[in-house]
Amino acid sequence: MVRRGGLVAFPTETVYGLGADTFNEAAVLGIFRAKGRPPDNPLIVHIASMDDFWLVARSVPESAWRLAERAWPGPLTIVVPRDPRVPRSVTAGLDSVAVRMPAHPVALELIKASETPIAAPSANISGRPSPTRAEHVVSDLCDRIDLVIDGGETFMGVESTIIDFTRDPPVLLRPGPYPVDKVEEIIGSKVIVTNQARGFGEADRPLAPGMKYKHYSPDTPLVLVEYTGDLEELVESVRSHVARALKEGKRPAILASDETRSRYRDLEERGAKVLSMGSRRSLAVVARRLYHGLRLVDEIGVDLAVVEGYPEEGIGLAIMNRLRKAAMTFPVTT
Ligand code: AMP
Ligand code: MG
Numbered sequence: 545m546v547r548r549g550g551l552v553a554f555p556t557e558t559v560y561g562l563g564a565d566t567f568n569e570a571a572v573l574g575i576f577r578a579k580g581r582p583p584d585n586p587l588i589v590h591i592a593s594m595d596d597f598w599l600v601a602r603s604v605p606e607s608a609w610r611l612a613e614r615a616w617p618g619p620l621t622i623v624v625p626r627d628p629r630v631p632r633s634v635t636a637g638l639d640s641v642a643v644r645m646p647a648h649p650v651a652l653e654l655i656k657a658s659e660t661p662i663a664a665p666s667a668n669i670s671g672r673p674s675p676t677r678a679e680h681v682v683s684d685l686c687d688r689i690d691l692v693i694d695g696g697e698t699f700m701g702v703e704s705t706i707i708d709f710t711r712d713p714p715v716l717l718r719p720g721p722y723p724v725d726k727v728e729e730i731i732g733s734k735v736i737v738t739n740q741a742r743g744f745g746e747a748d749r750p751l752a753p754g755m756k757y758k759h760y761s762p763d764t765p766l767v768l769v770e771y772t773g774d775l776e777e778l779v780e781s782v783r784s785h786v787a788r789a790l791k792e793g794k795r796p797a798i799l800a801s802d803e804t805r806s807r808y809r810d811l812e813e814r815g816a817k818v819l820s821m822g823s824r825r826s827l828a829v830v831a832r833r834l835y836h837g838l839r840l841v842d843e844i845g846v847d848l849a850v851v852e853g854y855p856e857e858g859i860g861l862a863i864m865n866r867l868r869k870a871a872m873t874f875p876v877t878t
Pocket of ligand 2: 665674
């Protein structure tokens with residue numbers, strides 16, 4: 545299917561991808577059309593062996609190669625200079641290319657069977673929460689793509705960590721499941737982590753192309769309450785947002801955690817919907833459920849959702865990056 549120029553949605557360990565043959569420009573353009581993706585938002589090239597790296601990269605810094613050998617297959621994307629054989633539409637005109645080897649048997653088999661690296665962004669309508677279940681892909685893209693391979697719920701739930709090795713020192717473009725301190729340990733030097741990588745503003749000066757756009761958002765307005773280390777303060781702040789909404793006659797939802805959900809029982813009795821994202825003791829589970837939770841908000845018929853923040857430790861950095869973007873109001877929407 546991929547070899548014939550088709551668009552195939554497939555599971556990876558992070559989220560579902562929408563794939564096409566990297567070297568088939570018409571197929572690649574089909575991805576942008578199906579998703580409604582702005583053409584200046586580049587795709588990630590998925591490979592199944594270290595040899596494939598040379599099909600798409602013009603050069604690979606020694607540290608990036610060493611990192612790839614340790615981290616792949618896994619949830620880490622490495623940005624390196626683009627080989628001229630990679631169509632410009634894949635990289636949105638950039639001279640660099642983002643490459644990753646996914647740690648999912650179905651993804652690896654698909655790439656091997658297709659005998660070509662697979663260019664793929666997340667398999668959602670542009671701007672919506674990324675798909676972590678085949679149902680999410682079907683509900684977004686059903687009649688626009690050729691095939692969905694259902695591999696059940698993805699293991700990690702948020703997109704790969706992206707590190708840009710065209711800069712020295714390397715720069716974190718997007719936090720994900722692969723820890724930045726592990727990258728630093730392997731390459732033996734620091735990685736630059738900016739406030740933007742944490743998910744804060746500056747939509748007009750994006751760290752990486754594509755990041756200026758609305759991302760990960762339900763249609764329902766989302767309010768994020770940041771966690772500053774004091775759970776009591778977080779609960780009080782969520783309560784006041786929700787109480788105000790109820791007073792204004794709105795129907796609010798709370799995306800709570802196992803530890804806090806009982807604190808909203810009175811608000812629930814007054815009509816607020818309360819969902820738990822999981823326990824604060826296991827942020828990996830919160831990450832896995834994150835996009836499903838954001839999608840549910842649109843399905844339960846509420847006017848706004850208030851979501852609790854999490855500590856920026858480990859995968860918490862990726863969770864907060866996605867929540868800040870999901871809750872952000874962008875001048876440009878896609
Ligand atoms: P998605 O898989 O939907 O999260 O999209 C892939 C993301 O990877 C894009 O939004 C970009 O932010 C990033 N990306 C892909 N290629 C490059 C590149 N050459 N340089 C910097 N970032 C990139
Ligand atoms: Mg995406």
